[in-house]
Structure formats: structure tokens, C-alpha cells
Amino acid sequence: MEHNLENLVNAIEAARKSGRFFCKFLSPNDTGSNGSHQDGIYLSMDAWNIFFNERPVLETGIEERLVKIDLHNGKSFDSRVVYYTSKKEFRITRFWSNGTFQREERDDLVGALIVFIPLSKRNNEDYKVYIFNTEEEIEEFTQTFSLSFTRNYSVYQEYGYITETQTFEDKVLELVAGYDAFPDTSIMAHISRKAFMEYYNKTSIDYDKDLINWIDTEYTVFRLIEREVYKDKLIEPFYDLQSLLDFANSALNRRKSRAGRSLEHHVNHIFTQQNIPFANPGQTEGRKKPDFLLPSTEAYQNLAFPPENLILLGAKTTCKDRWRQVLSEGERVPQKHLLTLQQGISENQLEEMENAHLQLVVPKPYHNQYPRAYRQKLWSIHDFLKYVNEKY
The missing domain is CATH 2.40.330.10 (DNA-binding pseudobarrel domain)
Known part of the structure; x- marks a missing residue:
């Protein structure tokens, strides 16, 4: 289609x-x-x-x-x-x-x-x-x-x-109280993790499950901040069409901007928590900037650094077509990785990825959404972190 x-x-x-x-x-x-x-x-x-x-x-x-x-x-x-x-x-x-x-x-x-x-x-x-x-x-x-x-x-x-429960929303409201303007997207990601971990009294982290939970919570955080910031706009009438259109476009663009950075912010947090060296974004040839370059941009640009110890990771919420972008982002890294929240891809696309030496990393709870023949070839976040920690 x-x-x-x-x-x-x-x-x-x-x-x-x-x-x-x-x-x-x-x-x-x-x-x-x-x-x-x-x-x-x-x-x-x-x-x-x-x-x-x-x-x-x-x-x-x-x-x-x-x-x-x-x-x-x-x-x-x-x-x-x-x-x-x-x-x-x-x-x-x-x-x-x-x-x-x-x-x-x-x-x-x-x-x-x-x-x-x-x-x-x-x-x-x-x-x-x-x-x-x-x-x-x-x-x-x-x-x-x-x-x-x-x-x-x-x-x-x-x-x-439909959100989780009113009591959980109360916890989020407690953390977003006082915001009369939108905070940086990294701050919203931080609030989301804090709200989820504190409400459920979690002392240990399962990155495959909790990455999903953090991103889900972030939607609640954003909607509640959005409701507070826009409350006056939604009460007062718009007296001309252009003002209404300008407001609607501004609100929609902000939603897109937040969603586009959310996954990167949470992956950044995971790497920092695991003491994994990384650049976000990295820089390879020319102006190419992969989402994550491990251990650093300096290591990549140092031709004496062993290429087998370089890791290039794309982080894309969806990847039905954009996975090909990752292939051209670092010539020194033949085997590239892509972390995605995409819930299911056709066998034809998965075969293309495999032939292009792209390893797909998907949160474990989403593996069942993929064709059975390829589920064993998917990496979980746990698998990727183990691979990285063995190198560094």
C-alpha cells in the first residue's frame, strides 16, 4: 500500500x-x-x-x-x-x-x-x-x-x-505540578522514569520491560503537561481561523518533536546507568550522525582503533523503511545494530536486514509480534547490553 x-x-x-x-x-x-x-x-x-x-x-x-x-x-x-x-x-x-x-x-x-x-x-x-x-x-x-x-x-x-489508573495519574500529576511551560524533552523522559519507578516501588530494572513502561508513562506525562499549559487556550475562544490553525499546528509539531526524541533519551539513560561509553549522537564520515556511536566519536575517527570494537546503534521508534538509513551512517562498522519499538515486520524486510548485516534489537515483550521464523534471530535489549559489556 x-x-x-x-x-x-x-x-x-x-x-x-x-x-x-x-x-x-x-x-x-x-x-x-x-x-x-x-x-x-x-x-x-x-x-x-x-x-x-x-x-x-x-x-x-x-x-x-x-x-x-x-x-x-x-x-x-x-x-x-x-x-x-x-x-x-x-x-x-x-x-x-x-x-x-x-x-x-x-x-x-x-x-x-x-x-x-x-x-x-x-x-x-x-x-x-x-x-x-x-x-x-x-x-x-x-x-x-x-x-x-x-x-x-x-x-x-x-x-x-485510556490511561492506567487514576491513582497512577495522581502520581504523575504530583511530579508535573507547577509546569506552566513545556520542559525540555529530556526532562519529560526523566519525569516519566521517576513516576513509574516510584509508583511501582521498583528497586531493580528489567530494561526490556521497563523501557516500554517508561515510554508509555511519558505519554501520560506529556498529556498532563499539555493540558496544563494549554488550559487557557482551550477555554478562550479563537476569534479568527488563522489563530486557531497556528495554535493547532504548534501543538501538533510539539507532539511530534517529543515523540521523535523520547526513545533516544531513554537509551541514553540506560547506557549512562550501565557505565557504557557512548556518543549521542555520534559523528562518522562527513556530516553523518548515527544516533549512538560506541565507545565514542574520537575512537571512530582514530583509524588505529580496532573497527571490531566499534558499535553503531540506530534508535528508531518505527523502522519499516528507515532501517536503511542506518546502513550508510558509518563505513568502519560493517555489522550495524538498530533498536526499535516496531511491533512486527514482514519476513521479506527481515530477510533484507539480515542480508544487509543489520542486527535488529527489540524489547523482549515484542518478539512475539514478529514472524516465528525470525524470532530467534532478534536481540533483546538484555542481549545487546551483554554484547556491549563484553567489549568494554
Whole structure:
């Protein structure tokens, strides 16, 4: 599916008009790429009110309903939303078959973002569905609504993204109290780690899990600071369209800026905590600046320093296409590494990465979102840190 600006604009407009939607990254299980014979996209019970009018409470059996799907490419067809009590599974079935998706199309959609938007505020029967399979589309949509995907999915309501619990939000509010302007993005990352670690009274760190938790918490931190900073703007009316547009563009650009630096800030913290030498960003040939260069830029530019002891790490939230950027960022490092939060990539892309000598580093909880044939080849954050500590 090619990048289509009009399609993206239509999706954002439809989502805003509806005020609620469910979206998730498609896993091999969802597309059937793992060999499963089940024709269904797994949903979350957190999204029950997007697909059912009343919460399923059956002790046995199933609850199901037919829904109409209006796919962004013009296809319209019926699907079936079903909750299996025995399996505690919630799926939408007959989607791929009734949508007449070919097997190759489905395989290429691993890691794509699918969005279900109810077309009625009262009855959950008709849905506009968009599938985004480029990083530009995924980032533009998710950052427009400031969504977090640490659990692979996001449920958006008119009152905002569903957060953990009110008591946890209270902890975040305690730490962000007094901010009447946006702090530096590194400060927001620090507040997020502090809020999570203190609220859950954590004394030890599992970097694979806690990196995800810190980034998830940061969405809450940012939204609460955003609400405080913009409260006057949201109460006072805008008297001309240009003022409204300027404010909206400024708010959206700030969301994108924060999201773009978040992962780097947390990786920077992990390396510092582990006493790992690094440059962030590094500098290699010319103006090339990889996200992380280990042990330092000076070591890289010293031709007497053994190239086998150099490590180049890209840090990209999504990497369906941008992984190729990492390949050209340091000629002295033949085997490069890329840390990503991307939840699933097609086998074809993973094979390309392997052939290009790029080692993918993915938080361990996300490994199951990848094709089974490649899961053993993925590195966890723990694996990467072990590799680095053996060198330095």
C-alpha cells in the first residue's frame, strides 16, 4: 500500500469526527502469516465499547455480531465481531477473506497499523477502516492523537487515550505540578522514569520491560503537561481561523518533536546507568550522525582503533523503511545494530536486514509480534547490553 496523503488526511478527519477509534499493529497472528488457519484480527477487551453496545459478560459460549466494513481503498464488506468466553478471545473475523486480500498482501501487512473508526456515535455497526503501512503515515496518525502503543494497541475516546489508573495519574500529576511551560524533552523522559519507578516501588530494572513502561508513562506525562499549559487556550475562544490553525499546528509539531526524541533519551539513560561509553549522537564520515556511536566519536575517527570494537546503534521508534538509513551512517562498522519499538515486520524486510548485516534489537515483550521464523534471530535489549559489556 503506497503512501497516500489524501488517505491519511481522510483518516484523521474521520477519527476526529467520530471521537473514538481502536487501532493496533498487525501481528503475524492477525494476518495469518504464522500459519494459523484462523481468519481473525485480535482485538482488546479494553475496546469492547467500540465494537459492542454492551460489555460481553457471558460465562460460557460466544457473543457475536455482524458489522459493515468500509475499507479506505473503496472495498465494502461484512465482517463478524466475536467474543469467545472459553478462550477469553475477542476478534474480528471474515475480514481478510471477505475483503479478498491475497496471501502476499497479508504477509506484507505485518507491522502495519490498522484503524477501526465507528461511523455512528450510538450504534457500533458501521466502520471506516484504514491500514497504514509506511512510517510517515503511521507516525503522522499516531502523533496527531498522541497515542501510546506499548501494549500493541490503543483505544481512543473523546476524553482521550485510556490511561492506567487514576491513582497512577495522581502520581504523575504530583511530579508535573507547577509546569506552566513545556520542559525540555529530556526532562519529560526523566519525569516519566521517576513516576513509574516510584509508583511501582521498583528497586531493580528489567530494561526490556521497563523501557516500554517508561515510554508509555511519558505519554501520560506529556498529556498532563499539555493540558496544563494549554488550559487557557482551550477555554478562550479563537476569534479568527488563522489563530486557531497556528495554535493547532504548534501543538501538533510539539507532539511530534517529543515523540521523535523520547526513545533516544531513554537509551541514553540506560547506557549512562550501565557505565557504557557512548556518543549521542555520534559523528562518522562527513556530516553523518548515527544516533549512538560506541565507545565514542574520537575512537571512530582514530583509524588505529580496532573497527571490531566499534558499535553503531540506530534508535528508531518505527523502522519499516528507515532501517536503511542506518546502513550508510558509518563505513568502519560493517555489522550495524538498530533498536526499535516496531511491533512486527514482514519476513521479506527481515530477510533484507539480515542480508544487509543489520542486527535488529527489540524489547523482549515484542518478539512475539514478529514472524516465528525470525524470532530467534532478534536481540533483546538484555542481549545487546551483554554484547556491549563484553567489549568494554
